[in-house]
Amino acid sequence: MITLVIDLGFILEKAILIGGIITVSLVIAMYSTWAERKVAAFMQDRLGPNRAGWGGLLQPVADGVKLFMKEEIIPNASNKFLFILGPALAMLTAMMTSAVIPWGNHIEIFGRTVDLQIADINIGILYIFGVVSMGVYGIMIGGWASNNKFSLLAALRGASQMISYELAMGLAIIALLMLTGSLSLKTIVQQQSAGWWNIFYQPLGFLIFMVCAFAECNRTPFDLPEAENELNFGYHQEYSSMKLGFYLFAEYINMFISSTLMATLYFGGYDIPFVNDANLVNSIGVNGTAALQAVALFAKVAFFIFFFMWVRWTIPRFRYDQLMNLGWKGMIPLALLNMVITGFIVLLKQNGWHF
Amino acid sequence: MEALTNRSKPVDRRQMTVWEKSYLPSIAKGMGITLSHFFKKKASINFPEETRPFSPVFRGLHVLNRDEEGRERCTACGLCAVACPAEAITMEAAERQEGEENLYREEKYAAKYEINMLRCIFCGLCEEACPKDAIYLSETFTPANFTRESFIYGKPDLLIPDPKKEPELYQKAVGSRAHKN
Numbered sequence: 001m002i003t004l005v006i007d008l009g010f011i012l013e014k015a016i017l018i019g020g021i022i023t024v025s026l027v028i029a030m031y032s033t034w035a036e037r038k039v040a041a042f043m044q045d046r047l048g049p050n051r052a053g054w055g056g057l058l059q060p061v062a063d064g065v066k067l068f069m070k071e072e073i074i075p076n077a078s079n080k081f082l083f084i085l086g087p088a089l090a091m092l093t094a095m096m097t098s099a100v101i102p103w104g105n106h107i108e109i110f111g112r113t114v115d116l117q118i119a120d121i122n123i124g125i126l127y128i129f130g131v132v133s134m135g136v137y138g139i140m141i142g143g144w145a146s147n148n149k150f151s152l153l154a155a156l157r158g159a160s161q162m163i164s165y166e167l168a169m170g171l172a173i174i175a176l177l178m179l180t181g182s183l184s185l186k187t188i189v190q191q192q193s194a195g196w197w198n199i200f201y202q203p204l205g206f207l208i209f210m211v212c213a214f215a216e217c218n219r220t221p222f223d224l225p226e227a228e229n230e231l232n233f234g235y236h237q238e239y240s241s242m243k244l245g246f247y248l249f250a251e252y253i254n255m256f257i258s259s260t261l262m263a264t265l266y267f268g269g270y271d272i273p274f275v276n277d278a279n280l281v282n283s284i285g286v287n288g289t290a291a292l293q294a295v296a297l298f299a300k301v302a303f304f305i306f307f308f309m310w311v312r313w314t315i316p317r318f319r320y321d322q323l324m325n326l327g328w329k330g331m332i333p334l335a336l337l338n339m340v341i342t343g344f345i346v347l348l349k350q351n352g353w354h355f
Numbered sequence: 356m357e358a359l360t361n362r363s364k365p366v367d368r369r370q371m372t373v374w375e376k377s378y379l380p381s382i383a384k385g386m387g388i389t390l391s392h393f394f395k396k397k398a399s400i401n402f403p404e405e406t407r408p409f410s411p412v413f414r415g416l417h418v419l420n421r422d423e424e425g426r427e428r429c430t431a432c433g434l435c436a437v438a439c440p441a442e443a444i445t446m447e448a449a450e451r452q453e454g455e456e457n458l459y460r461e462e463k464y465a466a467k468y469e470i471n472m473l474r475c476i477f478c479g480l481c482e483e484a485c486p487k488d489a490i491y492l493s494e495t496f497t498p499a500n501f502t503r504e505s506f507i508y509g510k511p512d513l514l515i516p517d518p519k520k521e522p523e524l525y526q527k528a529v530g531s532r533a534h535k536n
Contacts, residue, residue: 043393310390313389
């Protein structure tokens with residue numbers, strides 16, 4: 001007989017953490033839409049939204065209300081179940097990725113030690129890759145179910161783009177894993193807290209990872225699935241109201257998660273630069289340290305989100321053959337080269353060479 | 356061949372180096388340019404609160420002027436209609452009756468005065484032709500409308516508010532170019 005012992009406090013703490021992280025990512029995605037418009041405006045010498053609330057801060061709320069109020073149209077010839085499943089999948093996969101990301105070390109509350117991470121699984125990165133590659137189903141199903149040639153073409157483009165760039169991304173990560181020796185994101189962050197950030201060991205790997213992250217999020221210059229002037233808005237052309245909103249929103253959540261991943265993998269995650277965390281715990285306690293660590297992580301994330309927008313308003317969109325050229329002939333060989341060099345150096349180090 | 360200006364530059368046809376082919380330097384340069392725009396002065400104007408000043412020679416919607424006592428200046432001489440290259444102005448004259456001296460300045464006045472704003476090209480020749488300073492072009496745009504008929508402006512649309520009865524509206528219609536009274 002097997003007795004299942006469930007710690008109620010554990011379930012509660014995870015539930016609160018899940019709720020909190022989902023709320024945070026939704027709010028950040030919401031205000032990314034506002035920030036995107038502000039950044040775009042500032043870079044084009046305009047002012048951007050400034051009517052709803054102070055500095056236009058209520059603009060996302062107004063946009064949300066607008067999207068919910070709009071008429072919902074499901075095309076007659078579409079597959080209704082898949083048509084609804086598409087945006088739901090896009091949103092679901094976008095939200096699921098945040099489960100393995102460590103947001104801080106741990107806090108102590110009512111005598112319990114609570115890890116600021118939903119699940120510290122030892123295959124963290126693999127989990128993320130698995131979920132992210134599910135994201136392509138959102139695009140593919142949405143484009144197919146619309147029963148529209150342009151949507152289908154855009155979905156096909158999106159799918160092949162994602163597959164192409166996921167390869168290079170995986171290879172870039174493998175080089176990183178050779179150094180860290182662990183797939184768990186928490187371990188990777190702790191290693192970086194102790195030593196140098198991974199960006200100093202893997203600059204090329206980071207560059208490849210970042211470019212691939214842009215492509216995975218369908219952000220300009222790689223936003224070919226939704227190229228409005230070629231494909232009439234691409235895979236979400238037949239979508240209206242909040243279903244369209246979900247697709248657009250999922251993009252912003254993806255952007256947030258990619259930024260978090262880049263910060264975690266290459267920029268020390270929740271590590272506060274130039275500060276010894278053990279000393280900090282002695283002076284301001286565990287909870288204060290965790291809060292500061294979360295702030296450090298979110299500062300890095302905010303920078304990367306800004307960087308996403310910065311690139312979007314600088315670089316024009318690729319042509320599709322250029323995109324594939326860069327992916328297969330540029331990124332993958334570079335990532336392989338990076339992998340070989342990293343492996344070589346790791347081997348030399350293991351055999352007693354000192355640099 | 357000798358160059359026409361000193362601005363011509365020979366085209367650089369050298370092959371790009373590997374570093375250039377990666378486009379990273381060009382991308383970095385572009386990012387620098389966009390970021391510098393982040394801190395530049397914005398060209399936007401918060402429209403309803405701020406308005407862009409009109410040029411002193413701006414020619415907007417027509418106004419039929421009154422004199423200081425609120426009497427219509429127009430004597431329906433028809434010079435504006437003759438001067439109008441688009442033939443947008445039509446009018447009918449009438450004679451001033453006893454007791455109407457407070458309404459019209461001269462013995463003759465325009466009983467009907469119409470400008471077709473769809474034909475008008477805002478050239479300002481009517482303003483120049485008018486011997487009585489009765490018509491001039493103000494600082495407002497022609498408002499949009501749904502029907503063609505509503506673009507034919509009659510006297511109720513064109514007459515400036517009475518300076519004695521509605522001084523504020525009068526000043527607004529006159530705008531910053533009050534010297535044209």
